Amino acid sequence: MALLEINHLSKTFVSDKEGKIEAIRDINLKVDEKEFVCIVGKSGCGKTTLLRIIAGLEPPTHGEVRLNGNTIKSPVPEIGMVFQDPNLFAWRTVLGNVTFPLEIQGFNKEERVKTAMKYIQMVGLVGFEQAYPYELSGGMKQRVALARTLASDPRIILMDEPFGALDAQTRNEMQLELLEIWKKETKTILFVTHSIDEALFLGDRVVVLSPSPGKIQKEISVKLPRPRDRTSKEFNDLRREILTYLTST
Amino acid sequence: MMGRLPKRIFHLLVVPALFLIVWGILSIANIFPSYLLPPLKEVIFGGYYLATSGELLRHITASLYRVVSGLTIAIFTGVPLGILMGRSERISSLFEGVLHILRHIPPIAWIPFALLWFRGGLASAAFVVSIGAFFPILLNTIAGVKGVPRGLIEVGYTLGCSSREITTKIVLPYSTPNILTGIRIGLGIGWMSVVAAEYFGYNFGLGALIIFAYNILRIDLMVVAMITIGFVGLIIDRAFKWLENRLTRWRGK
Numbered sequence: 001m002a003l004l005e006i007n008h009l010s011k012t013f014v015s016d017k018e019g020k021i022e023a024i025r026d027i028n029l030k031v032d033e034k035e036f037v038c039i040v041g042k043s044g045c046g047k048t049t050l051l052r053i054i055a056g057l058e059p060p061t062h063g064e065v066r067l068n069g070n071t072i073k074s075p076v077p078e079i080g081m082v083f084q085d086p087n088l089f090a091w092r093t094v095l096g097n098v099t100f101p102l103e104i105q106g107f108n109k110e111e112r113v114k115t116a117m118k119y120i121q122m123v124g125l126v127g128f129e130q131a132y133p134y135e136l137s138g139g140m141k142q143r144v145a146l147a148r149t150l151a152s153d154p155r156i157i158l159m160d161e162p163f164g165a166l167d168a169q170t171r172n173e174m175q176l177e178l179l180e181i182w183k184k185e186t187k188t189i190l191f192v193t194h195s196i197d198e199a200l201f202l203g204d205r206v207v208v209l210s211p212s213p214g215k216i217q218k219e220i221s222v223k224l225p226r227p228r229d230r231t232s233k234e235f236n237d238l239r240r241e242i243l244t245y246l247t248s249t
Numbered sequence: 250m251m252g253r254l255p256k257r258i259f260h261l262l263v264v265p266a267l268f269l270i271v272w273g274i275l276s277i278a279n280i281f282p283s284y285l286l287p288p289l290k291e292v293i294f295g296g297y298y299l300a301t302s303g304e305l306l307r308h309i310t311a312s313l314y315r316v317v318s319g320l321t322i323a324i325f326t327g328v329p330l331g332i333l334m335g336r337s338e339r340i341s342s343l344f345e346g347v348l349h350i351l352r353h354i355p356p357i358a359w360i361p362f363a364l365l366w367f368r369g370g371l372a373s374a375a376f377v378v379s380i381g382a383f384f385p386i387l388l389n390t391i392a393g394v395k396g397v398p399r400g401l402i403e404v405g406y407t408l409g410c411s412s413r414e415i416t417t418k419i420v421l422p423y424s425t426p427n428i429l430t431g432i433r434i435g436l437g438i439g440w441m442s443v444v445a446a447e448y449f450g451y452n453f454g455l456g457a458l459i460i461f462a463y464n465i466l467r468i469d470l471m472v473v474a475m476i477t478i479g480f481v482g483l484i485i486d487r488a489f490k491w492l493e494n495r496l497t498r499w500r501g502k
């Protein structure tokens with residue numbers, strides 16, 4: 001049995017102003033333990049909606065999400081999420097943000113700091129423990145958000161275009177670091193992006209969503225060894241293939 | 250050749266100095282009877298007497314004590330109610346109507362009731378102060394709570410917070426700048442309300458001093474009390490502003 005199973009998932013928003021908006025339609029997806037799955041699609045094709053439903057933040061209109069066979073109805077500790085916006089707690093330091101989930105889980109102070117420091121080190125923020133979010137760059141903020149989610153120790157991490165707001169170079173660095181962390185922590189990651197390049201660089205599998213409403217157009221296994229060479233022929237062949245799926249409807 | 254700070258102090262002092270000069274000249278010229286404009290000299294002597302005898306300090310502390318008591322009541326009622334109203338549309342609509350009417354009744358209108366219900370003393374004055382301080386605290390708390398980004402609350406839920414932890418660990422700290430602003434405004438209104446509350450039935454307090462001086466026609470002491478109210482008000486406002494800035498340094502700049 002797959003760790004995460006998404007069965008016939010559909011979501012239609014009903015708003016007073018715009019009437020009905022069908023965000024996603026009949027999504028079926030299985031994600032195995034320790035897999036790194038990327039979902040790629042244009043903006044507005046329902047990527048955020050899909051992740052929010054998986055996280056238990058939004059009820060689906062049809063279908064269900066199952067974790068180890070149990071239907072997700074509200075947020076669960078096994079599923080963590082890194083949002084597009086880092087959503088840091090501005091009144092807490094870097095350390096305070098990362099210890100937050102540990103505080104909620106009832107660890108004592110010593111354990112909290114010890115665990116938090118491990119993740120702060122993992123995301124490369126040693127020396128910034130006492131800094132407040134306003135003192136950090138966009139990339140650093142997103143690192144804190146990742147460390148905070150890691151500290152809550154979920155089995156699955158959902159990531160919603162976490163590097164979307166970063167400059168290209170920082171973005172590439174963060175992708176490499178994320179792969180390192182994924183290997184070290186043996187997490188399952190479901191990563192959403194609008195960048196084909198990013199999806200191909202990261203994923204064991206790339207799921208292509210087509211827009212309005214978002215449906216799965218194609219699933220592609222990426223067998224290339226890591227770290228992947230973005231300039232290689234194989235990489236570019238896959239890039240071209242995905243592009244054709246993204247633009248066809 | 251003056252530095253920036255001395256220049257600023259100079260600017261701040263120009264108008265008060267001119268005011269004192271005009272007042273002094275008018276006093277010496279003896280144009281107005283002293284009950285309309287007390288001579289500057291008398292006010293200075295009166296102030297000197299009240300300050301050195303320790304009487305003034307006693308009036309100040311009496312008033313401050315009542316304000317702090319009333320403010321404490323207002324904080325412990327206004328903040329929780331503000332959080333409830335900010336978090337729940339239903340609770341908000343339940344209380345909104347009546348609160349928006351009560352809000353327009355000035356604290357001083359409650360003075361007779363305060364005396365009837367609490368029979369004077371600390372409780373009556375603190376009650377009047379708490380009415381004045383309650384609304385700015387409530388309204389600012391509601392504004393702060395409503396301003397909490399949805400993303401922060403959702404992050405909280407995905408990190409395992411219960412609904413209660415969302416309130417205490419996310420909503421409350423996020424709203425502290427607003428709550429502190431509300432408390433500072435409430436403190437100012439409370440300071441003004443306490444003077445009126447002390448007009449009836451109090452021996453000490455700056456309001457009591459004004460009425461006492463009025464009754465024995467010591468206009469100079471009346472003016473001393475008024476000036477003291479102004480200065481103490483300024484000092485507590487600035488002190489609180491300083492505290493506010495210290496507590497919200499995480500906002501940056």
Ligand SMILES: Nc1ncnc2c1ncn2[C@@H]1O[C@H](COP(=O)(O)OP(=O)(O)O)[C@@H](O)[C@H]1O
Pocket residue numbers: 013014015021022023041042043044045046047048049050
């Ligand atoms: N809460 C909502 N209410 C109404 N429509 C929504 C809501 N959230 C998303 N949508 C709509 O659903 C569609 C998919 O949005 P989203 O999941 O944010 O796409 P993406 O993350 O791929 O950019 C869009 O048309 C968007 O306007």
Ligand SMILES: [Mg+2]
Pocket residue numbers: 044047048049084160161
């Ligand atoms: Mg999105």
